[in-house]
Amino acid sequence: MAHDRVSARNRHPRHERRGEARLPAVVATLVAICLYLALPQQLLVAPRYALPALEVLLLLPLIAINPKRLTRQTKTFRVLSLTLVLIIAASNLVALGLLVDQLVHAKIADGRSLLIAAFQVWLTNIIVFGLAYWELDRGGPVSRTQVPREELPLADFRFSQDENDDAVQEVADGASKVSDWVPTLVDYLYVSVTNSTAFSPTDTMPLSSRAKLMMAVQSVAALLTSLLVIARAVSILH
Template sequence: MARRRETARTRQPRHERRGEARLPAVVATLTAIGLYLVLPQQLLITPRFALPALEVLLLLPLIAINPRRLTRQTKTFRVLSLTLVLTIAAGNLAALGLLIDQLVHAKVADGRSLLIAALQVWLTNIIVFGLAYWELDRGGPVARTQQLRDELPLADFRFSQDENDDAVGEVADGASKNSDWVPTLMDYLYVSVTNSTAFSPTDTMPLTTRAKLLMAIQSVAALATSLLVIARAVSILR
């Protein structure tokens, strides 16, 4: 009987199947959409409302499938969620390309609007890559809470919690091995922020080729925004 209870306990998905909250991802996605909506017209590859409308249409069924917590996952859910992230990323990288093109060809004379646009692109870059890491790592947010660890796909990222189970007690108690900790959206957004500011991994290491590729793309985009765009804007202000 004791063994049966122990088996049932070990097979309970982490967080008692509650799943990760839906709201933070919705807020992050809507923020990225809003930042795109207020970009200058010359940085848009489509009519102003076309791409945001498509992104909202992709977001609505995702909310319908998991309105409060991320506990259900289907192939359609995965395709929609990854398509949404890819769409936001494509729009933002295109805006960055157009911004750089205008700088190179000296088409922009308003340094203040350029600084604001650069900040919008940089913030969206952080959000969209954070969402990408969140969607891909260990099978996505649903799999991370609903599946047993030995059933999860290979990790794309190694967090500090994944390796500090032999540290002092108050640190080890929060380790993945001891507390069944799993990363949430905020953890991936933090990874995205540090990668966009340090242009390299900090305390979280990419493990797979796709994770390294995504972090490389994000770093290059952030570097272009920080150095080329902002430097040019400052020179215009002078």
């Protein structure tokens, strides 16, 4: 038990300024790109490979700047990373709009392809908003591990670890004040999953206006997918 407590105080990415691993964000981005590539042609607003090619071109220099761990940040790095997330988010929201339009005007008769497309849009929605929260909260992934806490930008989200320092010892040992914990991509993806399924925050609360606005957009997009798209697809199947 004592060993576990010591590990809790030293295992988080801020320690020794190691930075967060690059690979999870790369994998999440590539999955979102592949999901877009697999969408039906009528849900695309540009040639199938145009936007994915642009997204890969934006991703490559980001990997080059921080190939293994996110420890270096420049203005160019910040602009590229936010632009990449914005493009993925915009293209997915447009695909959702086109999907709803196809349904409203009864242009799709294949319920199975519709269900698959709805799932692709919904899953991309989770990934891209998780990436957006990850990129923006407390200055982004580099800032969260490299900048002293007193110099961090104001938080966009309050995680349970941020207020657990007065809980029972086995919980408090993993709190932000005790272990110097900061959220990683997995934490933001979890926030995104719960917001897309419960249509509201669960254990993580939005603090800033931009966080609340993004969560509202994500919830509405997920609600449209769940209620309108899937309901229509099931009715077609029957």
